[in-house]
Amino acid sequence: MISVGGVLIAASSITINFGKSLSKPSDSILIVLGITVLTLAPSLLILLTGFVRVVIVLGLTQNALGLQQIIPAQALAGLALFLSLFIMAPTLSQMNNVGLQPYLHGKESFSQAYDAAQVPLKHWMLKQTGKDELALTSSVAKENPANPMAMSLSAIIPAFLLTQLKVGFIIGFVLLLPFLVINLVVASALMSMGIMLLPPTLVALPFNLLLFVMVDGWVLLTKALVVSFR
DSSP states (O other), rough: OOOHHHHHHHHHHHHHHHSSOOOOOHHHHHHHHHHHHHHHHHHHHHHSTTTHHHHHHHHHHHHHHHHHTTSOOHHHHHHHHHHHHHHHHHHHHHHHIIIHHHHHTTOHHHHHHHHHHHHHHHHHHTSSHHHHHHHHHHHHHHHHSSSGGGGGGGHHHHHHHHHHHHHHHHHHHHHHHHHHHHHHHHEEEEEETTSSSOOOHHHHHHHHHHHHHHHHHHHHHHHHHHHHHO
């Protein structure tokens, strides 16, 4: 976040130096900003979206089904990416309308556009952030949690990530329970029949897949993830 702030301040100063009156940013400034955003895109995706929660739930689901070597990691990461962008679409649209477009059309300076774009982003992140996590980071940053919108992103982002980790594990725990029951039943049945050399996970795999397919698991999982952000 320090590097992002440095780039923003530098771009703002460049805009001011080119002229006192507001005007459309030059192509060189847009190119520098575009390259910076592309460079920081992976970090911004992890820090500012629901990617962490989504990828944790998908990973736990893969482990619960016993498909660690079947589903490619790129497929899960891609699904998590597009789900995160789908969930963030309304917020990104607001940030574009109140921040990016006025700056590109010369109606606002860079600093004004940056401050305006922070508002919908903070509003969305604070809705997904727990009170305990926010109180922790605000006490460390020595900021007032009574007015969350006035807090800096450096204090909101850690609280947001801690909440995403907690919620992701809670959803994953609920998903693991039915598959755990199936594995226990299969293991007990194998032991009662005296079959000790056959791995219970191998026998339980078809039953796990059958259950997941019968309940249309991917649709239910996607719906649960999207609803958890609403």
